[in-house]
Amino acid sequence: MNKHILIVGGGYVGLYTALRLQRKLSRELRAGEVRITIIDPQSYMTYQPFLPEAAAGNLSPRHMVAPLRRVLPKVSILNGRVTKVDHAARTVTFQPAEGAPREVAYDVVVMAAGSISRTLPIPGLTDIGIGFKTVGEAIALRNRVLHLLDVAESTEDPEVRRRALTFVVVGAGFAGVEALAELEDMAKHSTRYYRNIKPSDIRWVLVEATNRVLPEVGPEMGKWTLEQLRERGIDVKLDTRLESCVGGHVVLSDGSEFEAETLVWTAGVKPSPVVADSDLPLDERGRLKTTTKLTLAGTRDAFAAGDAAGVPDVTNPGQYCAPNAQHAVRQAKVLGDNIVRHLRGQELVDYRHKYVGSVAGLGLHQGVANVYGVKLRGFPAWFMHRTYHLSRVPTLNRKVRVVVDWTLALFFKRETISLGEMEHPREGFRAAVATMRR
């Protein structure tokens, strides 16, 4: 046996599948009978449920990612993007971070490329919208919110001030509600350092096309979350769609119009585009058509899981597993085991997991949870949210760093500095060169 297992994407599914394979195939890896490669543009796995806490400054962004090369010493990591999968020829086209694309051959492929923001052709969205799926986006948003407080404090123009202090989030699922709640909490806390900004001067608008928020925690807790957000002064607009936002002029389907400097788009996800650039089977929603054994329909040596895959939910016939970390991590374990079984000529097993509910953080000491039917709100839910995610974040190293960050935050006030200049590191130097020319 001399098999090459190629994993496309080093996120939840990619990392946990590789960890499983690294452990279960250790003898074969040592003997050179099996090779494992992960291809991902990043050299780290992002623990996405911690993005809102990183945006709020409760966690260092470095501590919410797991470095692939350190965690997976027996796996080759290639940084770049897979642009095409030709399963008939058992090759992918790999576009490295620098240089010409090349073909990479494999025997077994794991499609774990996750999802991207599902956007709509809304005028102005590409100009001012920002997503909330990556560390870069979370930290840019944090810097932006704090920078706009600086702008509002320093201007004498009421229009500029109002626009700077208006923040819009579109989409009231996990990502939207948690991002908004954490950022609002951070901004409110920060106003104590500004002479001319009161918490009530900052306007937060949550726009949701359906009639509920946070469906992940069920109708009762979703309703409670809605009341909480409204009590905090957040303008939650249900059954409302974003019509346009050209130049920051926001127009909503309920007829309201206002200016906003910031618009965060979290209205759903769709599979990574690489799944369409493949000869692998897709379902009616453009996801990889996956069997209950996490193979791709009609194949024996192509596997998929996570946000990019339409995995049938055997605990709920006729339905698919929702795109969340709870399924992604568990699917990865079964997927890894099924690859081992495939290599050893054994029967594959079904993926079976009944969704147990969810926890969500709504700012410091605030949360909501509905897990195994146990409904919690406020501090107990927030505590559960933190302990649950701490138990889930990969590696002991990261767990310790996260605990240290949280412990420091207990004793010291949180950081409220905008390091937005990091996004333009050469500006100062360019200005210095310009003075020399003069």
Ligand SMILES: Cc1cc2nc3c(=O)[nH]c(=O)nc-3n(C[C@H](O)[C@H](O)[C@H](O)COP(=O)(O)OP(=O)(O)OC[C@H]3O[C@@H](n4cnc5c(N)ncnc54)[C@H](O)[C@@H]3O)c2cc1C
């Ligand atoms: C803000 C936020 C909060 C969340 N909170 C929760 C929560 O509390 N609970 C929960 O259960 N779920 C939560 N989720 C959802 C959860 O994070 C995702 O469902 C999970 O990450 C999916 O895992 P995945 O492996 O399919 O994709 P990902 O973890 O996104 O990994 C995909 C990987 O593929 C890589 N990739 C993409 N395209 C290519 C390509 N062409 N070639 C190579 N590599 C590629 C990407 O760089 C990425 O590393 C949250 C998501 C967000 C954004």
